Amino acid sequence: MAYKVTPWEVSGDIDYGKIVKEFGLGVISDHLMKRIEKHTKELHPLLRRGVFFAHRDLNWILDEYEKGHHFFLYTGRGPSGHTHLGHILPWIFTQWLQEKFNADLWFQMTDDEKFLFNDRLDLEQTRKLAYENALDVMALGFDEKKTKIFLDTEYAKTLYPQALKVAKRLTFSTAKAAFGFTNESNVGEIFFTSIQAVPAFLPSVLKGKNIPCLIPHAVDQDPHFRVARDILPKLGYYKPASIQCTMLPGLKGGGKMSASEESSAIYTTDSPDVAKKKIMSAFTGGRDSVKEQREKGANYSICPIYHYYRLLFMPDDKELASLERECRGGSILCGECKERLSKRVAAFLSDHQHKREKAKAHIEKFMIRD
């Protein structure tokens, strides 16, 4: 089945093996995982389970780290709607990296991008959404002393001159090849990747010396950083390294959770009841009848409910293996499995929403602007 993975569209049954080849990514091997573990003492479930499955130059990042040349982290969010569980996946992992490597984090809110690429959003809306999303970032436990969150429009005096340096090196034909622009693309869309490239070298500009950059992100953003990796060395900066994850599937199956299709995603602002309703009506890998499922078992590999456990709600490997057995063997039915997930999601949401509320009083400790 055909699929599409670009920064602005993810659809179809994604073949991550093919993406690795097409994009020219490195795979996270057992050897590389051990190398990480040497420093972190443990492996995050998202690494162990292959959710963060690909990278660029991660060995180089560790080489530098081992020489005492520490990296900073850069990730971000396109504020086109409220935060859903798919968005926080790479952020959870980024927070873990921050803690384990004691790394600074630059978190970019691309309110400009979401305005440019989205006909139904104005700049005031993307600005407000960025501040809403920032609360979710903060709720995940980032270190206020080592984390800077900024909106592109509010940090433009700093970002724009640096973006010009990238833009000057990027022709329309290269941008077109990377992103699939057409003659009908607007000139802001065409320019935008120059802004997304900036945080990958801004700390080096501000410190006046080169600092390695590691970008944890979902694989659909790779084209931006491919472009940045081509251009930054021409400006005298390091190529940014990256560690890339798969997308969290939508509750309706396939692709990724979409911020525009509300019922396919669980938002951090959903009440436990709303989340439960979405889960209970989700697509699963179950059979047509109870009888058939009891006899033949279900297919968890295509089941979004299973993937929610695997990616976010069942960090214990033994417990997960046991669930897999139950599912495959037909001893658990989808309804019960959904009920159990709902409880875990409800607990997560209640805790997250509490932290999110508390974050409101501290937001200025995280935000930077010109």
Place this chain on the structure above:
Amino acid sequence: MAYKVTPWEVSGDIDYGKIVKEFGLGVISDHLMKRIEKHTKELHPLLRRGVFFAHRDLNWILDEYEKGHHFFLYTGRGPSGHTHLGHILPWIFTQWLQEKFNADLWFQMTDDEKFLFNDRLDLEQTRKLAYENALDVMALGFDEKKTKIFLDTEYAKTLYPQALKVAKRLTFSTAKAAFGFTNESNVGEIFFTSIQAVPAFLPSVLKGKNIPCLIPHAVDQDPHFRVARDILPKLGYYKPASIQCTMLPGLKGGGKMSASEESSAIYTTDSPDVAKKKIMSAFTGGRDSVKEQREKGANYSICPIYHYYRLLFMPDDKELASLERECRGGSILCGECKERLSKRVAAFLSDHQHKREKAKAHIEKFMIRD
């Protein structure tokens, strides 16, 4: 002979009559001049002599003005080098308009543009040149209470979000048609006109109500404002009006003074001696021999020396008519005519440089930044 007039290239023998038709400009008729004179009590030589020869919606600007709905002025400078006499031509006229109509002026220094379009300039150079150029603007006598000068990179937090609104409405194919971009154009060049459009409506944004905008500029900048006129009404703002002048010819004849060909231009920072040398070695409309010139007279219409008198250094119409007669009749030779011009240029430079020096202490009264 072929000619080319774009914001980035002016060459050949320019046929301003053709440009009026091609660009779809209005001509400044006697009727329109009288309408202006009603308010200004006198006509500036640059208007009387047809140097400001074309416009867009100038009648509308006067309609609004007569209803008590005052306009603001917007003009600018691309800081690719030191200021030469060709640059100050529209600024002198803008200062006159400011005085006569008591109008605010927004003066944009497009240091971003000159960086993007010029391989030999970095951002630090364009920034420094912008500040040098600003001294020349100030030396012309603009009202410090009614004039704001800004660099695009230093005012980006204000300009960039507004530019995004323009960019979202401008497709690559429209930008390509207006400016002749190719696949090899860089993505900053393609985006840039969005930034140049902003000062035409920024005062309306800041005041929260629509204010008419009049842009005095050399005709080569018209493509930018054609694009702005298409898009601004879609954002709820007035189309900017304009009043447009011809280019000051280069001392080597043809085209316009070029900031990159030093000997073809007199810079405001040239010493009187340097200026005199440039004038004395300039192209003229003279004959091959003194004898022939005494007999047949010279052709002042193609002579840059004559145009310097007409555009800047001989505001008295009777004096100019007398010079024309002398030239046509062969009673003045080019050497003498150049000597006379050198004296006037020396007087201007000495006065301007004095004012320019004094401006250094007051620059912060004019500059705005985020």
